[in-house]
Amino acid sequence: MTNTIGDIEKADVILITGSNTTENHPVLSSFVKRAVKSKGAKLIVVDPRRIKIARYAHKWLRPNLGTDVAWINGLMHVIIEEGLYAEEYVASRTVGFDELKKTVAKYTPEEVEQITGIPAQEIIDAARLYAAAAKGSILYCMGITQHTTGTDNVKSLANLAMLCGNLGIEGGGVNPLRGQNNVQGACDMGGLPDVYSGYQRVMDPEARKRMAAAWNVAELPDKPGLKVTQMMPAAHDGKLKALYIIGENPLVSDPDLNHAEKSIGNLDFLVVQDIFLTETAKLADVVLPSACFAEKEGTFANTERRVQRVRQAVDPPGQAWADWKIISAIASRMGYPMTYESSRQIMEEISRLTPSYAGISYDRIEYEGLHWPCPNAEHPGTPILHKEQFTIGKGVFHGIDYLAPAEKADEEYPLYLTTGRLLYQYHTGTMTMKTGGLNAIAPECFVEISPRDARQYDLADGVRVRIASRRGSIQARIRVSDKAVSGTVFIPFHYAQAAANRLTNAALDPISGIPEYKVCAVKLSKAA
Amino acid sequence: MSEQDLIVINGNEFSFEPGETILEVARRHSIDIPTLCHLQGAVPTGACRICVVEVQGARTLVAACATPAGRNMIVQTESAKVIQARRMVLQLLLSSGNHNCAVCGSGGGNWTEYQLKVLQAEDSDELCPVWGDCRLQELAFRYQVTGEKFEAAVTPYPMETANPFIVRDFSRCIQCGRCVQACNEIQVNQAIHFGYRGTATKIIAAGDQPYINSDCVFCGECVQVCPVGALVEKEARYRVRPWQNKKVRTTCSYCGVGCQLYLHVKDNRVVKVTGVEDVPPAYGSLCVKGRFGFDFIHSPERLKTPLIKENGEFREATWDEALDRVAGKFEAIKAQNGADSIGVLTSARITNEENYVAQKFTRAVLQTNNIDHCARL
Structure with missing residues (x-):
């Protein structure tokens, strides 16, 4: 997030898109709801499903799946056309406005209605509402990024925020909501194929030299590695021979699971390090038992870049070890002694080698976490990014055209499928499915379908159906719901027995490598 | 100034x-x-x-x-007037329902008789589940009052246990309205309200339905703010006494919001979770997963030893054996197929320190940049 969670309550208008906030970030959603109910903020929700947060919205726009660039361009078209943009901000802090203006000129509200299904007048009203606010906050999640045009979608939102002068101010920002406790930290720490901790690029000879010296090795590899979504095809083709998977369950969470299973099966050696014998761990050659969050010391970085402490409350079960201890032991046995004695000692090394974490230490975050960038021990942290100027100097507008999703519904597969999470389960369910009460409320997979589609396909609530895509099929019960909009069904991806990801499309965004989980074509039939 | x-x-x-x-x-x-x-x-x-x-x-x-x-x-x-007024308020609250915790002997009445009467009326054979962790009890002690001054009112509403997480005991409710405010003004779930009138007043959900049939999403904010024993975590009720726990502050391990929580630990087990008030980002708020979804920690299905697969079956192994196998295999594959034939998936679930060590291992030891995690998935 460019801004903080607390900042949401300072916004005059909040635009939420591609985020089922009340279910996936329940506590953060309360900041939005309070802003609306008690502080007079206006709320615009743009989502293909009539999700719960839409109940609190002044405007709910319902786009066709995968048409985000089009509606965002539509809003900017209206804002520029009506002269509602932040002229001074655009002039002094950005470049590329003319390119943007040229691109969005084509996206008249009528044109956008054709693509997105959002009535032209709604586009105009939403544009005016967002642009009229002194402080506008944009919140988005995987509904924006999990598309073949995910990067374009995010850039378009950044365009919109800059156009209205909403980046770098309190109560504004473009705020991605991170879905996992430490997805921010995993990125910050260099758990990515092209960067070391603090986003220092592996292609940069200076950075490479610095890290090699600090790590006491002669040299470090200079070309970026494979993304997770490239590792599976590489395994499939026999180029990747071994995989070491820590705390992930790709055999439920990957797209096009049938393909992923074959890829994993093709490996010479698979090590899985986890707290449970997950679907993925069952295929491993060696399984290493690790400690869960309650059994170790450390830090997580939350969605607002706040680095917070994790503390040990109980002992790990049996012989389980903290992950850092296991990794260090393997390194040592491979002739590279890693002799850390505590997580604190590792954090000291992180601060030394990571400019954005340089001022972060356990002593400083004992009571309250700090937002990175925090370049030195006196620095108070950075709750709001881009305040004086953007990291790269001026903010760059990108003129971006709409591209259709990779897969279209057709006669054979007439319905669109989108996937996501439920309030009562979490990701692949390895943790939440151990709590009886959560299972009692959300026991099994279902297909959410609109009342009209249910009538059309003659499917009653609770009936078992087979859902098939071009890649696979699963069975689940029908749930007729007002949340669904005709033509689109929704399936939660938590349940391994009826894994939605047997259906999803592994087509990737060319830049981020994120799969298009949010759009594919399916058909329904009554289960035999 | x-x-x-x-x-x-x-x-x-x-x-x-x-x-x-x-x-x-x-x-x-x-x-x-x-x-x-x-x-x-x-x-x-x-x-x-x-x-x-x-x-x-x-x-x-x-x-x-x-x-x-x-x-x-x-x-x-x-002042004397203030204290007198507070004592009166407390006496009225203590007699408004089932508050069998009052300070023994301080009112001069018959404590035993009072206790027996209270026990008869209740579905349990013990003292109040929040004895020792109750704001009303604390104030009764501070101002030295009991509930004997007025006849105790009998609550007409039965206890609600029809959901997996929260027990609603109306006999202990003092109708302070904190839960209603927490639900409507803090979490804004708008699930509970004041219902009925006068002595029949009751906190209700969805036109007086059990929580499970209402808009309640079991965030448990109402339990967290309840100053008495009217709203209690079902699993912890009567199993955990406040003085038996140590509280360890940590960060929630579900979504990316990073709510601060206390893990309440008894006998090396996490028995209850509460939010840490007064600190960002969440100021004490939690969701159903953060507050109630902690059973996985002590699940019997947790992995407890390293496992090595032989002839398609797992067998238990020592750390030495497992680590040697992993290190040896990585070295052999690296020697035969090059470093880029190995990949590491680190995790958005583990700590910063662990992610740092994982990338250092991948880059410095394996000598490849093939490292990623599920941010994309």
């Missing part, structure tokens, strides 16, 4: 900001005015009257939580 900005509390002068309540000024200066219904972040209701103070020249005692500080106001927070 001009003289107009001053308020006198218990003989000391304090400055205040326009709009600040007497309670806020007092708290800022560590003057303890007791509260029951007052809830940080919600609009003060002045419902319970425990926070009454004496303001010179005022006709009656005023609620400190709802009265703005005024210039030259002279306030007494523990």
Whole structure:
């Protein structure tokens, strides 16, 4: 997030898109709801499903799946056309406005209605509402990024925020909501194929030299590695021979699971390090038992870049070890002694080698976490990014055209499928499915379908159906719901027995490598 | 600072900001005015009257939580009149339902008889589940009152246990309204409200339905703010006594919001989770997963030893054996197929320190940049 969670309550208008906030970030959603109910903020929700947060919205726009660039361009078209943009901000802090203006000129509200299904007048009203606010906050999640045009979608939102002068101010920002406790930290720490901790690029000879010296090795590899979504095809083709998977369950969470299973099966050696014998761990050659969050010391970085402490409350079960201890032991046995004695000692090394974490230490975050960038021990942290100027100097507008999703519904597969999470389960369910009460409320997979589609396909609530895509099929019960909009069904991806990801499309965004989980074509039939 | 900005509390002068309540000024200066219904972040209701103070020249005692500080106001927070009023409020609250915790002997009445009567009326054979962790009990002790002065009212509403997470015991509810405010003003789930009128008043969900049939999403904020034993975690009820636990503060391991929580630990087990109030980002709020979804920690299905697969079956192994196998295999594959034939998936679930070590291992030891995690998935 460019801004903080607390900042949401300072916004005059909040635009939420591609985020089922009340279910996936329940506590953060309360900041939005309070802003609306008690502080007079206006709320615009743009989502293909009539999700719960839409109940609190002044405007709910319902786009066709995968048409985000089009509606965002539509809003900017209206804002520029009506002269509602932040002229001074655009002039002094950005470049590329003319390119943007040229691109969005084509996206008249009528044109956008054709693509997105959002009535032209709604586009105009939403544009005016967002642009009229002194402080506008944009919140988005995987509904924006999990598309073949995910990067374009995010850039378009950044365009919109800059156009209205909403980046770098309190109560504004473009705020991605991170879905996992430490997805921010995993990125910050260099758990990515092209960067070391603090986003220092592996292609940069200076950075490479610095890290090699600090790590006491002669040299470090200079070309970026494979993304997770490239590792599976590489395994499939026999180029990747071994995989070491820590705390992930790709055999439920990957797209096009049938393909992923074959890829994993093709490996010479698979090590899985986890707290449970997950679907993925069952295929491993060696399984290493690790400690869960309650059994170790450390830090997580939350969605607002706040680095917070994790503390040990109980002992790990049996012989389980903290992950850092296991990794260090393997390194040592491979002739590279890693002799850390505590997580604190590792954090000291992180601060030394990571400019954005340089001022972060356990002593400083004992009571309250700090937002990175925090370049030195006196620095108070950075709750709001881009305040004086953007990291790269001026903010760059990108003129971006709409591209259709990779897969279209057709006669054979007439319905669109989108996937996501439920309030009562979490990701692949390895943790939440151990709590009886959560299972009692959300026991099994279902297909959410609109009342009209249910009538059309003659499917009653609770009936078992087979859902098939071009890649696979699963069975689940029908749930007729007002949340669904005709033509689109929704399936939660938590349940391994009826894994939605047997259906999803592994087509990737060319830049981020994120799969298009949010759009594919399916058909329904009554289960035999 | 001009003289107009001053308020006198218990003989000391304090400055205040326009709009600040007497309670806020007092708290800022560590003057303890007791509260029951007052809830940080919600609009003060002045419902319970425990926070009454004496303001010179005022006709009656005023609620400190709802009265703005005024210039030259002279306030007494523990005068005889104030104490008398608080004692009366407490006596009424203690007799409003099933509050069998009152301080023994302090009222001179028949404690045993009182206890027996209370036990008969209740579905349990023990004292109140929050004994020792109850704001009402704490205040009863502080002001040395019992519930014997007035006849105890019998609550007509049965206990609700029809959901997996929260027990609603209406006999212990003092109708302070904190849960209603927490649900409507803090979490804004708008699931519970005051229902009925007068002595029949009850906190209700969805036209007086059990939580499970209402808009309740089991965030448990109502339990967290309940000052008495009316709302209690089902799993922890009667299994955990507050003085038996140690509390360890940590960060929630579900979504990316990073709510701060206390893990309540008894006998090396996490038995209950509560939110840490007064600190960002969540100021004590949690969701159903963070508050109630912790059974996985002590699940019998947890992995406890390294496993090695032989002939398609797993067998238990020692760490030495497993680590040697992994290190040996990585070395062999690296030697035969090159470093880029190995990949590492680190995790958005583990700590920063562990992710750092994982990338260092991948780059410095394996000598490849093939490292990623599930941010994309």
